Amino acid sequence: MSKFRYGYQKIVDLKTSETKQAEWLLSTSVGKLQSEEALLEKLFQERTSWSERLQDASSSAISLSELVVIQEYVDYLDICISRKHIDVKQAQREVESSRSFLSVKMKDEKVWQKSKEHAFDRFRAVMQVKEQNELDEIATARFMFSAQ
Template sequence: MASFHYAYQKIVDLKASEKTQAEWLLSAAIGKLQAEEMTLGQLFQERASWSERLHDASKAAVALSELLLMQQYVDYVDACIARKQMDVKQAQRQVDDSRTVLSGKMMDEKVWQKSKERALDRFRSVIQTKEQNELDEMATVRFIAAAR
């Protein structure tokens, strides 16, 4: 029996490889987004801690210069939070873009896999027809030989 050989197998393999690469890129983008969100959470915790310290210090007898220094640090943390929020948004956009690319790669791979499956179905049909013709021919030869 003949074996099936798909003429475009290298393209199918390439599409599968491209999909795998897109999955890796998406995974990396998600990892970066999670890291950015974790850092943002830490900044929010630090800001809450320093705001509490500033509030407590304002009630106690603390020098004005210390209060100003603490307020400046809270303002600095606020600026860091604003920058980090922009980083999170950029990382989220990267995740969305990576998902879109992966979706396209998955569609490409699926199209080529379907094409391969249809070619395999046609191949099986041809083989089955040949086998049936050979069986019919053998039955005809036996019938003719038995009739003599």
């Protein structure tokens, strides 16, 4: 019995490789998103801390210049937070883009895998017919031999 060889196996392998690359790309995008979100959370915590310092400083005897410096830093943190929001949104868009790219690659791979399965099913059917013909031929030869 002959062995099944799919003529387009290299394409199937390529599609599988492309899917893996798309998975890695998605993983990288998700990692970047998590990193950006963690940095945003850190900025929020720092802003909260400095806002509390500003509240404490305003109720105690502190120079006006120090109050201004603290307020300017809180304002700076607000700017950083707004910029980080933009970075997070961009990272979310990249994740969505990577997800859709992966989806396309997975569908493409699945099409080629199905094609390979159909080719294997056809191969198996042909092999079963050949095998049945050989068995019929053997049975006919035995019948002819025993009839003589």
